[in-house]
Amino acid sequence: MIKLVVGTEAMFFLALIMAYIYFSLLPGFSPQQADHLDIRSTAIFSAFLFSSSFTFWRAETNFKKGKMTRLKGWLLLTLVLGVIFLVGQGKEYARLLRENVSIGSSLFGTSFFTLTGFHGLHVFAGLVVISIITALTFMGDYDRSTSSVFGTVGIYWHFVDAVWLFVFLIVYVLPHLHKITC
Amino acid sequence: MTGQLFLNINPSSIFDAASPQASGIRHLTIEFIIAASAILILVVILTSFISIKYRSKYPQEDPKQITGNRTLEMWMVGVPLVLVILFFFRSLATMNAVLPDRGNHTPDIIITGHQWFWEAVYPGTTVSTANEIHLPVGKKLLMQLNAADVIHDWWVPALGGKMDMIPSMNNYLWVTIDWPGIYEGACSEFCGQQHAWMRIRVVAQSPGDYALWLRREAAGAHVPQDTLARAGAVLFQESTCSSCHRVKGTTAAGMTGPDLTHFGSRQTILTGMMANDSAGVSRWLTDPQQVKPGAHMPRFIFAKDSIRALTAYLEQLK
């Protein structure tokens, strides 16, 4: 079931990414991109997000083995890493707004904030769900390991990370490469 | 759909082709109608025949339970496929004949769609007019189509296919008008409140007449001779008409509304809504929102005498 949800959300992000790419080919866009995006700091908080996929995977395997204490640990770690990503994203947004790049300032602002914004929203939703299952774990609901909840949430969480991989490549890495080779 | 109307307008159906573009499309349309009618008749006959022949006669018994027939299935897929392929190639041929690439040609006319009127500029001349589009017959013309605000669409059925006018984009249509006359059409993309009254009026003229028209259009506005019209001219400047409308040869140079330099010589007003006469113009000036609600022209509270003066001025702008 979650794969169907992931599939439909993938189509949604595809539409946003295609709009982004389309606009990025118009004049005036790439200088803005080059001037305002900081690949280094974004790479750092992205690393936190990617590693949260790893921690969630560890949580899943420990759940299957019935190791509840470890499960709780890995879940909490996932939450922390996810929150750090959102904080990093928030700081980047704040910096851009200080530089007068907003959703209404230019085509770059429009497409950047929309694409990363919807992604951030999906991260946030994922963190809410992970918080809920973490709380339920602490309350003992999963002490008998037959639930499919962790696998299901895992698929969603890995999807969110995969989308960020694409977004990071298209929005940060490719223009950066373009900048240093031209 | 036959016969001439009182203003010598050619009927405006897609079958009244007055250009090779339109006739090319008409040929294809007729070919299609024949093929489609054949298919429809086949379906109607089969449906009626089968319904009647196989209506239930023995309510309790079951007929032979046939589930498929490979040969029949092949035919059912094959025949439509062949027809489809045939029409595809005919389509391509007509597309390329009607709308070939524009190459390096400069447009003969640039038409910009506004809410809710047409602006026409003739490159190579100083002519800039509105709503009544004059074109020469017999020549292959390139029309450039633009939009000033929202998406509009240029369509004159007798002259060929339509083309959208999209802001920030240049679109093009080729047309070769066969013979002189008036060709009606309409904006064909919903563009807001008065989309219905964005009618198109193409006046196709012989090359001589067209050249004459161009010369007259290029000239500045007619200077008013009688006192009423002169009073109207003064009012025109004072009442801020000039901030939206242009009258070449005066200080009125507004670009928001239609160019009024030779307004008096147009046959219709308000983009095809009514005939161009004093009564119509007066009604419009009295309360635009009553006549064409939603139009971007504000309501000026003019006194009756002012309206008479303005009307007289506008009508003599020939």
Next chain:
Amino acid sequence: MTDINLIPEPEESLPSLSVSNDQGILQWISSVDHKQIGIMYLWLSVLFLVVAGIEILLVRLQLAIPNNHFLAPEVYNQLFTMHGTTMIFFVAMPAIFGFTTYFVPLMIGANDMAFPRLNAFSFWTTFFGGSLLYFSFIAGGAPDAGWFNYAPLNEYNYSSSPGIDYYCAGLLFAGIGTLTASVNFIVTILYYRVPSMSLKQLPLFVWMILINSFLVLAAFPSLNAALAMLLLDRQLHAHFFSTTGGGSAILWQHLFWLFGHPEVYIVILPIFGIFSEVFPVFSRKPIFGYGMVVGSGIAIALLAFGVWVHHMFATGLGNTVNGFFAASSLLIGVPTGVKIFNWLATMHGGSIRFSVSMLFAIAFLIEFTIGGLSGISFAIVPIDWQLTDTYYVVAHLHFVFIGGTLFGLLSGLFYWFPKMSGRVPDQRLSKWFFWLFVAGFNITFLVQHALGAMGMPRRVYTYPDLPGWGILNLISTIGAFLMAGAVGLLIYILIIALRKGALATPDPWDANTLEWTTTSPPGLKNFDRVIPVKSTRPFRDYKRPADADWKANATDPTTTKPDPHGK
């Protein structure tokens, strides 16, 4: 997975369609039973059908004579916009989902959908979306830029009333309802079938729903993205579609039609499924070419994503682009045509009973062929260049939406009404309804083909007094009122049937599929046990064991069966 008991099975019988005193409306509002949710979807659809119908009657009154002043243009533009939006999102879709959620579990031998609470959520979200859309009338004005709402007309500087924001929000909510419902359908069909039913034995209605649900999941996100972008443009002054800010007006069209074209298949594939049930039952023969029907359905779903530019042939994208999409659009006509012949071949050699359901099915064959052919004419690009955005399009879309989708829904209604309500509608009145509706429909829309060819553009609040325009529009208006009368008659027929119609038997049509093995209406728990499923017509096999399908299939699937009466 039928041994997983996540929800305890209740034992009391289901309240009937009418709200009885001891159950009350609260039971319906809180229901998670797929049958009650199905019925609520259907009533929602009927409500919006009446509303959208009134909207268009007003429009047709305005268009009855040239230069009319019955409606001001700003009112007219809201009415035609709401008519289109309502009919597609709040009449066609809920009606289809109503039949789907009611009958898919029954047809596969399940006791409910995979996610009953999600099912209720889907319905109520759709209901909320519709309410939000209609709230716009009293919140500053309904959307008025047409149901496909092109940019930049839909931007805040050209449409300052909040109507378009309500359009975006209402459709976003309805879209979420549609997506969640489709997820539910797929999981139900794939995992909740009675174990003996393989995919090759799935009733065709269920197959079409399965294919259709994937189509929904792939297509709606494009609309959601476009609506979200438009809201950002309008509310936060983003620049997606506003050309003054560097945005692209045509991006809206691409995103919208990437959704919009699959959407028309979304409202027709389930109908193909309904007809694939109706034709075999009322011809007493199996469907001709089960494999072809499934295969062509899949082909249509895949091709649906490759044709969207045929709504944009006049936007100046160039002959190469136009040519590619002309090819794909011509191609997609083939699988649809195949289906028409499949159904005719099903009737051929059969024993046809002319129930009202079958009457609509037979009428559909002709009406949908007309609609399909006029559609194909648009794939011939030069013809599209003349006829797009005219009344010819209006004629085409109504022949496929009414002659296709609505006729299918009516056929399904008359087929399944006895099962859902336990009552039989008056047959004589129903046949009157059929003839009146078909007459009204053809009178309204056949003339519109001519109006388009004569140069009348669509979405105009009035038109000049050109020869023939007035009389043809008047004829069309008269037809519309005939249709309205027919719909009024239908509602009367349904209410009388619910109140005092004859009681229905479990299997009034001598049908083939599992839903007919239950009582009319089914109990709260659909099945205690399910009859064995060894073919696509399990109930028929059960009733006629000597002539069972699976016996024929055991030898050769495509030969004819020896006639048991030796003819």
